[in-house]
Amino acid sequence: MTNAQAATKIVRVSDPVNLEFPFETLSSDLTPTDAFYVRNHFSQPEINVQAWRLSIEGAVEKPLQLTFPELLSMPTHTVTSVLECAGNSRVFLSPKVAGAQWGLGAVGNAEWKGVLLSTILERACLAEDAVDVVFEGADKGVPDEQPKPCNPIYYARSIPKSKALEANILLAYEMNGAPLSEAHGFPLRLIVPGWYGMASVKWLQRIVVTEYPYDGYFQKIDYAFWEERDGLPVRQPITEIELKSQIAQPAAHSVIDANSTCLIYGAAWTGSSKIAKVEVSVDGGKEWHLANLGESDNPHAWIFWHYQWKTSATPHDTILMCRATDTEGRSQPLTRDLNKESYRISHTLPISVQVR
């Protein structure tokens, strides 16, 4: 962590360092790298890129050991994608739940450049009976919560084989046009557009193809939830980002001039489909007004929106809210589903302001 990073971000946890983007400063489509949130589970590892190799092993016909220069020499691909921490906006939950108390800023939008995962997997040649593809980072430690392994583990997350072969999953070595920084996963980071950030493993060192469902700590204990199937609760990994919009300005607890025009603006994103509309409420959810939507051709990037609010002449306290709807007709729920436990906080979030 450089001092510059610490200066522009909110420290949510100091050890290991977890830093939040101050969402009220949202101004550019691409979140500047030094303002981009940092979610660490263990201490940032030190990597000697000369000695570093990306190992592709397990249920593959041709195991690979790739050097950094070898990766750089392969065909490149670029994708602009939101990364959102699965615990973003946790501070809004009531009752309080364990975990870093993220506000609105454990989310960012960046341009990622690297090699398509499918290119590497095709080269390694997946076995017929491959089930999951596991991505192991170089960051290592003992997780916080039971049940946990006795010994330190590497951070690892998997995606199913069919998902791994999709044409937008990237092994990224550049972020926003510059080499990936150490804080963001140098030399190589997986980017899974449309999935919560826990899937985009940093400091990638090993890709293990398994012939069995990978039931690792960050797959079935943490970053997981109970889903009812056949009337039985079963533990499922968190995957796709949920439809969400957030207000950047006015920030919570702002004082706004009465009898004036206030620009309410923010961003909206979704894991699949496309944002169709964003609505804004200036009275705690009683009435909803259509916001103006920005343009975006990129399905995984966020989209900006704004709404001109004519404030009344009468001083009052009120609650601002925004709510996105996608092209499949899904809308953000108005209330929290408690079955979601401490992740996927995607209901409309109340922003208290004063008109004076």
Place this chain on the structure above:
Amino acid sequence: MTNAQAATKIVRVSDPVNLEFPFETLSSDLTPTDAFYVRNHFSQPEINVQAWRLSIEGAVEKPLQLTFPELLSMPTHTVTSVLECAGNSRVFLSPKVAGAQWGLGAVGNAEWKGVLLSTILERACLAEDAVDVVFEGADKGVPDEQPKPCNPIYYARSIPKSKALEANILLAYEMNGAPLSEAHGFPLRLIVPGWYGMASVKWLQRIVVTEYPYDGYFQKIDYAFWEERDGLPVRQPITEIELKSQIAQPAAHSVIDANSTCLIYGAAWTGSSKIAKVEVSVDGGKEWHLANLGESDNPHAWIFWHYQWKTSATPHDTILMCRATDTEGRSQPLTRDLNKESYRISHTLPISVQVR
């Protein structure tokens, strides 16, 4: 729980009631029903057998709803099998771990009579893509440990399809020649010979065949452990009973006559294979002596063993131990593997005695 049960067993947990067989009273090959250990996760359910049905559903071609008389009219099968709680002997662990502090008696051997599971599954006709068979009891509650579902769940456990079709798994309605008691799962209990007791679901109400691995609470959170596969820790359900022998007499802290003959005896069992020998040490594991083995034709029952110990004339404190070896050459380890967490306590257990 009747008063008679409470009188003969040790209360390990009072709510929900968890009762232990005083292993030092071991005397008959079949553990008397009223002395047999009781492991409850939730309160004992009340079942009206007239209204009760066994439902077989999910990935089956012919879903079934069986009444109790219908089950009684089907071909019967009898098996004598050990049931051992996966946490048996937990009190011997150091450092201490959470969970009921079972001594030696969360184990028993009984004769079970009922209908073969394979008979029922063949009648229901499993779908081609069936993966797991889930057994749901009528006992319901919120489990103790996180991560757990918000709402009460039924106790449930699964076995893989291939295991479910084996010819020794029973839907039992009789125990030791008498109708199954309420405490032991009336009207119907699954019996999985060779697996720890958590698999033998009591108060069976539903069999759900799934087309996906069943990752329920008692499958991946509790009654589970970390196993390293491909260098990655993965969460696995506890299944097969491990090779084990226990000393019934002398009991811990007994005072034994010097210069006499003391009969050391106990039982030995294993989840698969067969007991080949049991050895006894009367000096804390320095020297080992072959014990005399009883007879058993039943692979899932326990086997008795004994050893005549000539005590020395000199008063001293010592530690008795026993160690089983199976027909595949496996022996009980002398020390605890800490990776096993709080279950499968199958190393040699020290019994301190005094010679006076």
